[in-house]
Structure formats: C-alpha cells, structure tokens
Amino acid sequence: DAKTTQPPSMDCAEGRAANLPCNHSTISGNEYVYWYRQIHSQGPQYIIHGLKNNETNEMASLIITEDRKSSTLILPHATLRDTAVYYCIVRGYNYGQNFVFGPGTRLSVLP
Amino acid sequence: DSGVTQTPKHLITATGQRVTLRCSPRSGDLSVYWYQQSLDQGLQFLIQYYNGEERAKGNILERFSAQQFPDLHSELNLSSLELGDSALYFCASSVRARSDEQYFGPGTRLTVT
Numbered sequence: 001d002a003k004t005t006q007p008p009s010m011d012c013a014e015g016r017a018a019n020l021p022c023n024h025s026t027i028s029g030n031e032y033v034y035w036y037r038q039i040h041s042q043g044p045q046y047i048i049h050g051l052k053n054n055e056t057n058e059m060a061s062l063i064i065t066e067d068r069k070s071s072t073l074i075l076p077h078a079t080l081r082d083t084a085v086y087y088c089i090v091r092g093y094n095y096g097q098n099f100v101f102g103p104g105t106r107l108s109v110l111p
Numbered sequence: 112d113s114g115v116t117q118t119p120k121h122l123i124t125a126t127g128q129r130v131t132l133r134c135s136p137r138s139g140d141l142s143v144y145w146y147q148q149s150l151d152q153g154l155q156f157l158i159q160y161y162n163g164e165e166r167a168k169g170n171i172l173e174r175f176s177a178q179q180f181p182d183l184h185s186e187l188n189l190s191s192l193e194l195g196d197s198a199l200y201f202c203a204s205s206v207r208a209r210s211d212e213q214y215f216g217p218g219t220r221l222t223v224t
Contacts, residue, residue: 043215
C-alpha cells in the first residue's frame with residue numbers, strides 16, 4: 001500500500017472550513033484514498049473515500065488532485081465535536097491489503 | 112454508537128497471564144477485524160476473519176490468536192502477556208470481506224502490570 005504523509009497537527013476556528021491535506025505520491029492506479037477519524041480514544045470512524053473523482057457526503061468533501069498524488073479532506077463548518085485525529089489511508093483491493101493507519105493529523109477546533 | 116460491542120471495557124492483569132477479549136459485530140456483518148493501538152506503535156491491524164474463516168493477517172504476534180464463531184462473534188486471545196502488550200484493542204466489523212467502511216467498537220483497554 002502507498003504511504004501517506006499528513007501534517008501532525010492543525011487548528012481551525014469553529015464554524016470555519018477545516019482543510020486537511022494528505023500526500024500520497026506513490027499511489028497506484030487501483031488504490032483508493034480513505035479518511036477515518038478518531039475522537040479521543042474512541043474507535044475510529046469512517047468519513048469518506050474516493051478513487052479519482054471528488055466526493056461529498058453528509059460529513060465531508062474529498063478533493064483528489066488530477067495526478068492523484070495528494071488529496072484534501074474538507075469539513076465545511078467545523079464544530080468543537082470535530083476535534084479528533086484524522087487519518088488518511090491509501091488502500092488497494094488486492095488480497096491482503098488492509099487499512100494501514102499512520103500517525104494522522106490532530107485537528108483542534110477552537111471556539 | 113457503531114453497533115459493535117466489545118467486552119470487557121477495561122482489563123488489568125499481570126505479566127505472563129492470558130486474557131480473552133470479546134467482540135460482537137454489527138448485525139449482518141460477516142467480517143471482523145482486530146486492531147491494537149499503543150502509544151508508540153499507533154493503530155495496527157492484527158487479523159481479520161470473514162464468516163468464520165481467517166481472511167488476512169497483519170502484525171499479530173504468535174502469542175496472540177483469534178477466532179470467529181458460528182454466531183459471528185469473535186475472540187482475541189492474548190497469552191504470556193508482557194508489559195508492552197498494554198494497549199487499546201479495537202474490534203471492527205463490515206458487511207463484506209473488502210468493505211470500504213469498517214465500523215469500530217469502543218475498544219478494550221488492556222493494562223499489563
């Protein structure tokens with residue numbers, strides 16, 4: 001699985017958009033980009049995933065660059081409850097490929 | 112609430128002992144995953160079962176074993192415990208063997224003294 005690089009921490013003002021970047025320059029053609037988050041010590045929570053098109057759901061938007069070497073997770077109106085560690089993961093669909101969680105980005109939403 | 116349950120929530124035991132962690136997946140999910148989260152190693156995939164069969168193995172030690180029962184609940188057995196095994200152990204479940212969304216339980220916090 002391709003390796004991802006994320007900033008260790010970010011701050012965001014409550015009510016503003018939070019833009020979390022992720023670099024995955026070695027991503028291959030059949031690998032998807034996934035985002036999960038972990039609030040405090042709770043179990044991680046799925047947010048969104050995509051292959052090459054931008055994706056949006058009720059939680060967030062995922063913007064993947066045309067060359068697929070980086071992506072950005074956007075939380076449109078961050079709230080205090082969005083304070084968490086956000087993990088960007090790249091995974092393919094071949095047998096044996098599972099989620100590999102890196103250190104992630106610790107997002108602090110400030111009042 | 113993800114629908115995945117794990118018991119116990121907390122477990123304190125001594126080095127050399129053996130413990131069993133239990134996981135009940137969401138209703139209808141056939142796949143169960145086990146993860147270990149320690150301070151120095153982060154969140155690591157251990158093993159996956161799908162409909163009773165081992166599907167994938169990650170960084171699981173030989174002292175650790177798991178199984179999935181016919182009712183789809185799963186148990187993770189940890190033996191000859193060491194101080195370094197102290198961690199949060201998460202179970203996750205999904206409908207298929209290769210699902211995009213895994214639903215994580217609240218975890219079991221294991222402390223080895």
